[in-house]
Amino acid sequence: MGSNPRRSSKPRARAVPPARRLALEVLRSSLQHHLPLQEALDSAIARHGASLDPRDVGLATESVYGVFRYLGRLNFLLHHRLARPGSIPQGVMRILLLATYELLFLERVPAYATVNWAVDAVKAESPKLAKVANGVLRGLDRMRDEIAERDFYLDAATDRDAGMAAWYGVPQWLFTHVRKAVPELAHTVFQERLSQPPLGLRANPRSVSAGQGGASLDQLISMDGVVAHCASGVAFAAGSGPEASELGEWIREGRVSRQSLASQEALLALKPETWTGPILDCCAGRGGKTLLYMERWDEEIWASDFNARRLSGIPVECARLNLKVPPIFRADARHVPLVSRNETGRHPQTILIDAPCSGLGVMSRRPDLAWRLKPHDLANLRKMQAEILDATAALLSRGSKLLYLTCTIDPLENERTISGFLERNGRFEQLGEFRTANSDVLKERFYAASLRAVR
Numbered sequence: 001m002g003s004n005p006r007r008s009s010k011p012r013a014r015a016v017p018p019a020r021r022l023a024l025e026v027l028r029s030s031l032q033h034h035l036p037l038q039e040a041l042d043s044a045i046a047r048h049g050a051s052l053d054p055r056d057v058g059l060a061t062e063s064v065y066g067v068f069r070y071l072g073r074l075n076f077l078l079h080h081r082l083a084r085p086g087s088i089p090q091g092v093m094r095i096l097l098l099a100t101y102e103l104l105f106l107e108r109v110p111a112y113a114t115v116n117w118a119v120d121a122v123k124a125e126s127p128k129l130a131k132v133a134n135g136v137l138r139g140l141d142r143m144r145d146e147i148a149e150r151d152f153y154l155d156a157a158t159d160r161d162a163g164m165a166a167w168y169g170v171p172q173w174l175f176t177h178v179r180k181a182v183p184e185l186a187h188t189v190f191q192e193r194l195s196q197p198p199l200g201l202r203a204n205p206r207s208v209s210a211g212q213g214g215a216s217l218d219q220l221i222s223m224d225g226v227v228a229h230c231a232s233g234v235a236f237a238a239g240s241g242p243e244a245s246e247l248g249e250w251i252r253e254g255r256v257s258r259q260s261l262a263s264q265e266a267l268l269a270l271k272p273e274t275w276t277g278p279i280l281d282c283c284a285g286r287g288g289k290t291l292l293y294m295e296r297w298d299e300e301i302w303a304s305d306f307n308a309r310r311l312s313g314i315p316v317e318c319a320r321l322n323l324k325v326p327p328i329f330r331a332d333a334r335h336v337p338l339v340s341r342n343e344t345g346r347h348p349q350t351i352l353i354d355a356p357c358s359g360l361g362v363m364s365r366r367p368d369l370a371w372r373l374k375p376h377d378l379a380n381l382r383k384m385q386a387e388i389l390d391a392t393a394a395l396l397s398r399g400s401k402l403l404y405l406t407c408t409i410d411p412l413e414n415e416r417t418i419s420g421f422l423e424r425n426g427r428f429e430q431l432g433e434f435r436t437a438n439s440d441v442l443k444e445r446f447y448a449a450s451l452r453a454v455r
C-alpha cells in the first residue's frame with residue numbers, strides 16, 4: 001500500500017467541494033426520498049440558482065447519473081469491502097457510493113482527490129467512520145483492475161443471476177425478470193443501460209423562426225454527429241450536436257424540443273397522417289406526442305391525463321412552439337366517460353394511449369427506473385393497461401382507431417396486452433405493429449400497435 005502512486009495525502013477537515021455537495025443532495029432526494037432522478041437534479045439546481053458554477057452542475061449531473069447506472073455494482077463492491085455494511089448510516093453510504101463511482105469511472109479525477117473529499121465528508125457526517133471510509137476507498141482503488149472484470153462478480157456472488165445483476169448494476173429481481181421475459185434482449189438492454197443514449201431533437205416547422213438559424217429538420221440532419229433521423233427529428237451521438245448555448249436558444253425560440261428519436265419514430269409508425277379527429281391523447285402527460293402531432297398535422301386533438309401537474313406544462317409549451325392551446329383536461333382513462341365537459345356529445349375518432357408502463361425500453365435514458373420499479377408494479381401496470389384499453393375502446397364507434405404505445409420491451413405489457421384485449425373485444429382488429437428498428441443506435445426501444453373498431 002505504501003508504494004501505491006495513487007495514494008491520497010493526509011485527510012484534513014475541509015468543506016465538501018460544490019459539485020459533490022450538489023450530487024450528494026440529489027442522491028439524498030432520489031435514494032432516500034424516492035424522487036425521480038431528473039426531478040431531484042432539477043430541483044436541487046433550482047434551489048441553488050445562480051450560485052452554481054456550470055462546471056459543477058456538469059460534474060454533479062454526470063456523477064449522479066453514473067451512480068444510478070452502476071448502483072447495483074457499487075453497492076455490491078461496498079458490501080464486499082465493508083465489515084458491517086448494515087451499520088453504516090445512509091448519509092455515509094451515499095458519500096461512499098458517489099466516491100466509488102468517481103474512483104472507478106471518472107478517470108479525469110485523480111484517486112487521491114476523490115479519497116480526500118470523501119473522507120472529509122464522512123468525517124463531518126460520522127467522525128468515527130472516517131478511517132473505515134479511507135480503508136474501503138483505498139482498497140477499491142487497489143482492486144480496480146480485478147473489479148473491472150465481469151468474472152469478479154460472478155465468482156463473488158451467491159448465484160449467476162446475482163452476479164450478472166451486480167455487473168449490470170440492477171436489482172436481481174429485475175435482471176431475472178427480463179432474462180426470462182425477453183432472453184434474446186436481456187444482455188443488450190442492460191449493457192445499453194450503462195451508457196448515455198443519443199440526444200434526440202424534434203424540429204418544429206411551425207416555429208415563428210422556422211428555417212432560420214440552422215434548426216430546420218434539413219439543417220439538423222446535415223449537422224455533424226447525427227446518428228439517425230426521421231420525418232420529425234434527429235438523434236445526435238451522446239456528447240455531439242449543437243453547443244449547449246445554441247441548443248438553449250433554439251429551444252427558447254421554439255425551433256426544436258428535446259424528444260428521444262425512438263419515441264418520435266414510434267408515434268410516426270402509427271401513421272398520424274391518416275388519423276381523423278377529434279383525436280384524444282388520453283395519457284398526454286407533458287404533451288410530447290400531442291405537440292409532435294400539432295406541429296405537423298391539423299386535425300383537432302385533445303390532451304388528457306390522470307396527472308394534472310404534468311398537463312399544466314402543455315399551454316406553456318404551446319406558447320413556446322407557436323401552437324394553439326388544445327382542449328386539455330384531467331381524466332382517468334380507465335373510466336368512461338373521459339371526454340371533457342366542454343366536449344360533451346362529441347366522441348373521439350382516434351384515441352392514442354401512450355400507456356403508463358415499466359419503461360424497460362428506456363433504461364439508458366432513465367437509469368433510476370430500474371431502482372424505482374418494484375416487482376408488484378409490473379402486474380399493476382398490466383392491469384392498468386388492460387383497463388385503459390377496455391375503457392377507451394368503449395368510446396369508439398365503427399371505423400375509429402385505437403393506438404397503443406409503450407416504452408418497454410416486456411411482451412407481457414406489449415404483444416400479450418394487445419392479444420388479451422383482442423380476445424376480450426371482438427369488435428376490434430389489429431392493423432399493424434411496430435418495434436424500434438435501429439435500437440442498437442438509439443439505445444431505446446418502443447412498441448406500438450394500431451387497432452380499428454370493425455363493428
Ligand SMILES: C[S@@+](CC[C@H](N)C(=O)[O-])C[C@H]1O[C@@H](n2cnc3c(N)ncnc32)[C@H](O)[C@@H]1O
Binds near residue numbers: 286290334
Ligand atoms: C408514457 S407517459 C406519457 C408521456 C406523454 N404522452 C409524452 O409524450 O410526453 C404515461 C402517462 O400516463 C399517465 N397515466 C397513468 N395512469 C393513467 C390513467 N389511469 N389515466 C390517464 N393517464 C394515466 C401518467 O400520468 C403519464 O403522464
